[in-house]
Amino acid sequence: MADARSIPLLFGRAGIELKLPEAARPQIIQKAHLPRLPDARAALQDALDTPIDAPPLAELAKGRASACILICDITRPVPNGLFLRPMIETMHAAGIPLSAITVLVATGLHRPNEGAELAELVGDDWVLENVTVANHFARDAEAHVDLGPTPTRATPVFIDRRFVEAELRIATGLVEPHFMAGWSGGRKVVAPGVAGHQTIRTFHSARFMEDPLAVQCNLVGNPLHEEQLEIVRKIGEIYALNTVLDEDRNLVHVTFGEIIASHLAAVDFVTSATRIEMPRKFKTVVTTSAGYPLDKTYYQTVKGMVTPLDILEPGGTLIIASECSEGFGSEEFRDAQARLVELGPERFLATISAKSLADIDEWQTEMQLKPMRVGQIQLYTTGLTPEERRLTAVEIVPSLAEAVSASIARHNDPAVAVIPEGPYVVPVHRA
Known part of the structure; x- marks a missing residue:
């Protein structure tokens, strides 16, 4: 796990660089090396x-x-x-x-x-x-x-x-x-x-x-x-x-x-x-939706929000980068997100708790409630229309670097966990 100022993240097909401020103390969380099969x-x-x-x-x-x-x-x-x-x-x-x-x-x-x-x-x-x-x-x-x-x-x-x-x-x-x-x-x-x-x-x-x-x-x-x-x-x-x-x-x-x-x-x-033990939790976590093809839609992006929750301090900030090149997801998912925005997390959960059959794709909205219960969720994306961005029910940030700097200042803690592969890596807090 290396210290770096510029960290490549999986994002779309090409990837992006996360440029960290000088104040940041990054902890890069990656899978253990698995050697490629020679044949x-x-x-x-x-x-x-x-x-x-x-x-x-x-x-x-x-x-x-x-x-x-x-x-x-x-x-x-x-x-x-x-x-x-x-x-x-x-x-x-x-x-x-x-x-x-x-x-x-x-x-x-x-x-x-x-x-x-x-x-x-x-x-x-x-x-x-x-x-x-x-x-x-x-x-x-x-x-x-x-x-x-x-x-x-x-x-x-x-x-x-x-x-x-x-x-x-x-x-x-x-x-x-x-x-x-x-x-x-x-x-x-x-x-x-x-x-x-x-x-x-x-x-x-x-x-x-x-x-x-x-x-x-x-x-x-x-x-x-x-x-x-x-x-x-x-x-x-x-x-x-x-x-x-x-x-x-x-x-x-x-x-x-x-x-x-x-x-x-x-x-x-x-x-x-894949399951990486960490000795501490973080008030700032930067992750991804694993790049193409998983980050084609916001629907799939929710997975990247849920996976690192074990190392996010309650009240902390989780920043996720996802291209969303194909847009939001299904119409059913869009409808569920609209209900989340309208009702709020607690009332939305109450409306689905008694169902034996979930409405199609509303489960992904329910999964989004899990990170929302723990901390503040921010999304960096180059996709999604203004209306789709509103329906994410999370904060859209125009710059990853600025979002990290703001989080460090807000929490008065320079430690930043960075997970370049998103949900393909599972960090687990073990004190």
Whole structure:
């Protein structure tokens, strides 16, 4: 962790520099170094050939008539171009017709990825030309199979029919801290990734969102994680390919195998590097929304506000940089933010606490309440219209440097925590 006056931050595609005042005493919080794999393709092939709690992919594919591979949507920088074609070619060589293989984008309730964006996401023209690539639509009732409620919390389980009915089911994704489910990847790509809106909106209700164990880097007693495990068990046999990336989006780890076991192996690998213990809290914290593609919208920006809360002093200032190049987010999220501005945090929370099904995307507004309870939230962005900036319900700052200087003066404390990668790093206060 180095001392510096000019610190590069992830912001959009190009990044920006945070120029600190002379008075600042910065503490840069970064992941522990994870060495880049010298041969990513060889590492991938090794993972496919020697899976965790499963036969090799070539054996798994034998005798199957169809397959469905889930991939994350554009908000996750997963290296799909690295692994999709080798996986598909292995399946095809084992006897599955290319016409019976579907790559399904696990959009959850996000918008679909289409056209040039879909090509960027898939990362391989051969895949687009040889197999079916489609988006999941959570609001299409006919596209889902009703698997009945989970046994513990009675979450309704609706899953995309294309995934449920495939004879070989594989989820792929990125394992990184997730501010509710503990860690992304694995079972999360299935639910909420290809779940119906009823399932997702139950996950996003206050019953789950306000649970103190539904936080980043925690799987023990986390109600979202536990429900996701129950859902994948309901579906049956599922495998997963899990990737771990460094700050430059290079592959540093890959696992393949049974969905729960292979995901936990990836979590075990990345936990110590991502969860960074700090001996103190800070009155000034500067973070990001992790740059492109996560900071395309204000909707996704909220994640960066929640992740560093453990090191923010009550009453302190959290400054987040997010480009918001695509704007605000969905109309439903905009409506929820408008209600937050109109009602205020306490009344807004009261209106959603009794719901068993959250309104679409209002959960992200509920998550924003968490940092607002702790301190002052400021946003630096080059996107958003004046009206959208008003609906953020946080203070917009025209300059990161000036915001840091003002915070140092306001709190009479020169210590500044700087988290260049935003929600990809989880600082934890340990005295």
